[in-house]
Every structure is written in structure tokens, then in C-alpha cells.
Amino acid sequence: MTANAPTPRPGGRPIGRAAFLGTVATGVGSIALLSRYSGSVQAAIQKVSAAVPGVNQIAPTAGWRIYTVADQMPTFNAATFKLKVSGHVANPVTLSWSEVDALATETQVTDFHCVTGWSVDKVHWEGFRARTLIDLVRPAGNARYVTFVSTEAPYVDQLTLAQFTAPGVMVAKKQDGVALKQEHGAPLRLVVPAMYGYKSVKWVGEIRFDAKRADGYWEQNGYDVDAFIGRSNGLTGS
Amino acid sequence: MGSPAPERIVRFSGTVRLAHWLLASTFFVMLFTGMCLYLPALSRLVGRPTAKAWHLWSAIALLVGIAVLLLIGNRRSLTGVVRDADRLDQDDVAWLKGGPRRLFDHDDAPPQGRLNAGQKLNTMVMLGLMVVLAISGTLLWLGERDTTYRFGGSVLTHDLASLAIGFLVMGHLYLALVHPTTRHALRGMVVGDVDRAWAERNHATWAMSESVQSAERNA
Numbered sequence: 001m002t003a004n005a006p007t008p009r010p011g012g013r014p015i016g017r018a019a020f021l022g023t024v025a026t027g028v029g030s031i032a033l034l035s036r037y038s039g040s041v042q043a044a045i046q047k048v049s050a051a052v053p054g055v056n057q058i059a060p061t062a063g064w065r066i067y068t069v070a071d072q073m074p075t076f077n078a079a080t081f082k083l084k085v086s087g088h089v090a091n092p093v094t095l096s097w098s099e100v101d102a103l104a105t106e107t108q109v110t111d112f113h114c115v116t117g118w119s120v121d122k123v124h125w126e127g128f129r130a131r132t133l134i135d136l137v138r139p140a141g142n143a144r145y146v147t148f149v150s151t152e153a154p155y156v157d158q159l160t161l162a163q164f165t166a167p168g169v170m171v172a173k174k175q176d177g178v179a180l181k182q183e184h185g186a187p188l189r190l191v192v193p194a195m196y197g198y199k200s201v202k203w204v205g206e207i208r209f210d211a212k213r214a215d216g217y218w219e220q221n222g223y224d225v226d227a228f229i230g231r232s233n234g235l236t237g238s
Numbered sequence: 239m240g241s242p243a244p245e246r247i248v249r250f251s252g253t254v255r256l257a258h259w260l261l262a263s264t265f266f267v268m269l270f271t272g273m274c275l276y277l278p279a280l281s282r283l284v285g286r287p288t289a290k291a292w293h294l295w296s297a298i299a300l301l302v303g304i305a306v307l308l309l310i311g312n313r314r315s316l317t318g319v320v321r322d323a324d325r326l327d328q329d330d331v332a333w334l335k336g337g338p339r340r341l342f343d344h345d346d347a348p349p350q351g352r353l354n355a356g357q358k359l360n361t362m363v364m365l366g367l368m369v370v371l372a373i374s375g376t377l378l379w380l381g382e383r384d385t386t387y388r389f390g391g392s393v394l395t396h397d398l399a400s401l402a403i404g405f406l407v408m409g410h411l412y413l414a415l416v417h418p419t420t421r422h423a424l425r426g427m428v429v430g431d432v433d434r435a436w437a438e439r440n441h442a443t444w445a446m447s448e449s450v451q452s453a454e455r456n457a
Contacts, residue, residue, distance in 0.1 A: 011325065012326045013327075014324050014325055015326040015330075015358075016323045016325060016326065016362040017324050019362040019363050019366065020365055021366070023362075023370065027369070027373065030391060030394070031374055031395045032391060034391030034394045035390045035392070036391075041394070042394075065278070066281035068281075068286040070287065071286065071288050072285060116378075116381070116392075117390030117394055118393060183281050221382065221385075222385050222386075223385050224385070233388065234385055234386065
């Protein structure tokens with residue numbers, strides 16, 4: 001019964017609600033401010049977390065976040081892996097892992113930006129270029145689009161042929177010096193540094209040269225087809 | 239028989255305790271699934287769509303549960319806790335100024351109400367963080383479906399607020415389960431009442447007002 005009785009109205013000042021409202025205001029302000037200045041804030045947090053051991057394990061900008069659309073990540077088996085290269089091409093091929101692994105590779109260091117607001121700077125990639133694939137399969141004149149089908153169904157995305165052959169774009173098999181890890185798309189992922197990460201399809205199992213444009217997984221949810229960093233998905237160039 | 243049972247006074251109503259344990263259980267589901275969504279090392283532990291579903295449905299269960307308790311529970315006892323947490327008097331301010339020293343030397347603490355000043359601020363800041371998490375979480379959910387609602391600051395704010403509430407809960411768990419002078423409070427949150435002697439030592443203002451009220455009732 002005692003708990004039901006009214007607690008005598010405490011005197012004092014409403015500091016509690018000030019703490020509540022202050023916390024809410026800080027949070028809402030942080031959504032607004034970080035949306036504008038997330039780059040510099042991330043750089044600052046990264047500097048601090050690099051200086052203090054342990055912090056980099058939990059700091060929000062410490063690195064990758066793993067986004068998937070299916071419950072099970074595809075598993076890579078070198079003995080059974082196949083990369084299908086198909087569509088409007090003169091020489092469609094299905095490559096085994098040893099054949100993929102034998103393709104000429106290049107390396108690059110590029111930043112990775114996610115449309116949700118996080119970034120990873122200076123990622124080392126190693127993989128093959130569009131040119132290597134094009135020389136192999138010889139696309140027809142009407143093959144203006146390249147579709148990357150993930151083995152993580154139903155993930156898929158598409159670039160124009162010009163975007164695929166642009167500098168910095170590669171199909172990577174190594175990240176930071178080691179073979180791609182499962183959560184990063186082993187054994188093959190697309191890397192499109194000029195665009196947000198949803199264009200960089202993980203677990204690539206088929207590369208198809210198409211005549212028609214088609215929406216990718218996120219485009220079907222309203223995201224921009226041309227996902228250029230800083231000038232797509234509601235952002236304008238600054 | 240041993241010593242007589244200590245005299246007890248009721249600290250938290252059944253509704254308040256239900257609300258607390260509903261919050262605690264949904265919090266830990268959200269913490270665990272949130273960590274699976276957040277830390278690459280845990281990304282393979284639970285599938286992302288499954289972790290997201292548990293994360294979202296626990297948030298909804300918490301909201302619906304609190305709404306139900308406000309509708310059919312002892313509403314006054316629930317809002318009473320928030321009213322208690324809202325106002326800080328001179329003793330509370332002095333208590334806060336004593337600061338961390340009190341963790342080691344408890345003797346000269348200024349008298350406190352049913353909630354001490356730390357508990358008041360913890361309650362209100364935690365409620366504020368829950369609102370921030372709800373807002374940023376809703377934006378993350380909407381932003382996945384429509385890029386109009388996607389803001390670069392939502393995910394960082396959600397993460398920072400989660401870290402902040404995680405540290406508060408760690409402190410709360412230490413005080414509720416480990417710290418010698420405060421851990422008796424767990425009894426109040428499990429069965430509802432606490433030893434009067436403990437209340438007189440740690441929440442003197444409240445214990446005194448409870449005596450006055452029960453004396454008035456008996457008069």
C-alpha cells in the first residue's frame with residue numbers, strides 16, 4: 001500500500017527534466033550536425049581512438065560495418081567456385097577459381113564510403129580490371145550495362161559499361177594484403193571508389209553484359225542508380 | 239528461530255518493477271543484437287535480417303509494454319518515479335558535489351529521498367538516451383526504405399547513444415549487484431520492499447517521510 005501513497009512532493013528544482021531534455025536535444029542536434037560534418041567528426045574520433053588502445057575496438061568510426069541482406073553469408077569453396085561471365089558477349093565463359101586467380105591483377109589504395117555515413121580510409125585492394133574481362137569475353141556493341149549478381153540472393157547491382165571501365169574500379173580478391181574475408185564478400189567483390197558502397201557488390205558470382213538498364217537491390221528501395229559520393233541520394237556537390 | 243525479520247518498507251510498486259524488468263530484458267536483447275549488427279567480429283553470429291528483426295521487435299515490445307502498464311497498471315506509481323527523479327533539492331546537489339568519494343566513504347552523505355541524486359540523473363539521462371535511440375533508430379529504419387529519411391548522422395548518433403547507455407547500465411549493474419552499500423536496493427526492485435534500517439542509512443529523507451505517513455495512517 002505504501003507504494004501507492006503519493007510521495008510527498010519533493011522540493012527543489014526540476015533539474016531532472018533539464019537533464020532529460022538536454023540529452024534529447026544533444027541527440028537530435030547530433031543527428032543534424034553529424035549529417036553535415038560527419039567527415040570531420042569521424043576524423044577526430046579516429047584520431048582519438050588510434051591514440052588510446054582498446055578504444056578502436058568499440059569506437060563508432062573504427063572501421064567496417066558488415067551489411068548483408070540475407071541471414072547466411074555465402075561460403076567460398078575454391079574447388080566448386082564458378083564465376084559466370086555472360087550476356088551480350090562474343091565469348092561467354094564460366095571461370096573456375098584457379099582461372100579467376102590467374103587473371104592479371106593490379107593494386108590500389110582507395111577510400112570506401114557508405115551511404116549511411118561511415119567511411120574507411122585508405123583500403124588496399126588487389127583485383128582485376130574491367131579491361132581484362134572485356135578482352136576475354138568481347139562484349140557486343142549493344143552491351144551498355146554490366147550487372148553484378150551476388151551469390152547472396154537477392155543482392156544485385158549494375159554499372160554502365162563506362163562506369164565499369166572508369167579508373168579505380170576493380171573486381172577485388174584481396175583486401176589489405178590478404179584474401180577477402182567472408183564478411184567482405186569472399187572470394188570476389190566489386191570496388192567502385194567514386195560511389196557509395198552499395199554499388200560495390202560483395203560475393204560476385206556472375207557478371208553479365210546487358211543491353212538494358214535494371215535497378216539494383218537498393219535502387220529498388222529508392223536509392224540513386226548513379227551513387228556518386230557527395231552528389232547522390234539527396235546530397236548535392238559542395 | 240533466528241533474529242526477527244527486519245522491518246521493511248515498500249519502495250517500488252508491482253507496476254514499477256514490471257516496467258523495470260520489461261526494460262531490462264528488452265534492453266539486453268537490443269544490446270546483443272545491436273552488437274551483432276555493429277561489430278564485424280560478431281557479424282556471422284546472427285544473420286543480419288534476423289538480428290534486425292529481434293532488435294526492432296524488442297523496441298516495439300518495450301513501447302507497447304510501457305503503454306499497457308500506463309493504461310492498466312498503477313499509473314501513479316510509474317509517473318511517481320519520474321516525478322521523484324525530476325526534482326533535485328539542496329541535499330541532492332550537495333550529494334552530487336560529494337561525487338565519487340562517496341563510493342568509498344559513505345558516512346557523511348546528505349540525506350536522500352526514495353531515489354538519490356545519482357539515481358535521479360541516471361533515470362532522466364537514460365530516458366533521454368532512449369528517446370534519442372528511438373528517433374535515430376526510426377530514421378535508420380525509414381532511411382533503408384526511402385533515401386529521403388537517410389541522414390549521415392543517424393547511424394553515428396545511434397552508436398554514440400548506445401555506447402553512452404551501455405556505460406550507464408554497466409555502472410547501474412555494478413551498484414545494483416556488487417557495491418556493498420547499494421546492492422540491497424536490488425531487493426526493492428525484485429520483491430518491492432527494503433529493510434527500513436537500510437533505507438534510514440541510505441535514503442533518510444524518504445524513510446522518515448514513510449514513518450510519518452504510516453504514523454498518520456495508524457492515528
